[in-house]
Structures are given as C-alpha cells and as structure tokens.
Amino acid sequence: MGKLIRYTSLTLMILLWGSQTGAQLFPAGSGSSLGGGDRPRPLPMEQAFPYFVSIVDDDTLSVTWQIAPEHYLYRHQFGFVLQAQDGAQIQDLEFSLPDGIAKNDQFFGDVEVYYGALTVTVEAAVSKVPSGTNLVIQYQGCAEWGFCYPPQASRYPLSP
Numbered sequence: 001m002g003k004l005i006r007y008t009s010l011t012l013m014i015l016l017w018g019s020q021t022g023a024q025l026f027p028a029g030s031g032s033s034l035g036g037g038d039r040p041r042p043l044p045m046e047q048a049f050p051y052f053v054s055i056v057d058d059d060t061l062s063v064t065w066q067i068a069p070e071h072y073l074y075r076h077q078f079g080f081v082l083q084a085q086d087g088a089q090i091q092d093l094e095f096s097l098p099d100g101i102a103k104n105d106q107f108f109g110d111v112e113v114y115y116g117a118l119t120v121t122v123e124a125a126v127s128k129v130p131s132g133t134n135l136v137i138q139y140q141g142c143a144e145w146g147f148c149y150p151p152q153a154s155r156y157p158l159s160p
Contacts, residue, residue, distance in 0.1 A: 075112035077140035085132030
C-alpha cells in the first residue's frame with residue numbers, strides 16, 4: 001500500500017509539473033492547438049464564410065459572402081468554373097470583384113482581402129448550360145488570429 005501511495009504521489013507531481021511547464025511554453029492566446037481553454041478555435045467553413053448564389057439574369061450570377069467577424073477572404077484566390085455532371089471542366093468563367101483592402105498577410109505577404117459582406121458578379125450563360133452542370137466556386141480565407149483555411153472548391157448545382 002505504501003508503494004502505491006508513493007507512485008501515485010510521484011505521478012501527480014509529474015503531471016502538475018508538466019502542466020505548469022506547458023502553461024509557460026504555450027500561454028493562452030498563443031494560437032497553439034496544444035491545450036488551453038481560452039485559445040481561439042477555427043469556425044467551421046459554413047460559419048466562417050457562408051455564401052449564397054443568385055441568378056441576376058440569363059447571363060449573370062452573383063455570389064455573396066457574409067464573412068464572419070475577424071475573418072477575411074483573399075482576392076487572388078477566387079475562381080469560378082462550370083463543371084459537367086461527370087466532373088469534367090467546361091470552362092473558366094469571367095467575374096468581377098470590388099477593390100479589396102490592402103493587407104500584409106503572414107501567409108501570402110502583400111495582398112488584397114475582403115471583410116464583412118462581399119458580392120462577386122460572375123458571367124455565366126445559365127440558360128444555356130446542360131442539365132447537371134455545377135458552378136465551382138473557388139476561394140480561400142483566414143482568421144485574423146492566424147488560422148488559414150485550406151483553399152475551397154464548392155459545387156453549386158445550376159438549373160437552366
């Protein structure tokens with residue numbers, strides 16, 4: 001029984017020492033994913049960068065994002081593609097973006113980014129696309145506190 005108490009005490013001392021060392025090596029808010037309850041956690045993509053697609057007319061779509069607070073999207077990472085039902089690329093689409101905000105980013109250096117609401121106008125002859133065609137929406141964004149989401153390629157079904 002005495003040995004069990006000594007081993008338990010020793011284990012408890014090691015755990016306490018380890019947690020103190022960890023607290024010093026990775027202070028709260030450091031962005032580390034190791035422990036700590038008050039560190040920021042990445043939002044799911046659907047919450048960080050929700051968007052919706054609208055048909056403006058027979059030749060134009062708009063894609064509107066409601067970017068979460070303290071998150072941003074990169075101007076240089078946008079792309080829009082028509083994709084056939086079998087996954088083959090039909091064509092890259094022309095699109096227009098408003099001017100972004102200049103930012104020196106830790107991942108890409110000097111870039112333009114978007115905060116808040118963003119609407120992109122996409123040229124697509126929606127009425128002429130074959131059944132089963134998808135609009136592939138390519139984008140990438142980050143959180144201000146240092147988490148960068150991987151590039152996205154979301155598919156949105158188009159119906160003529």
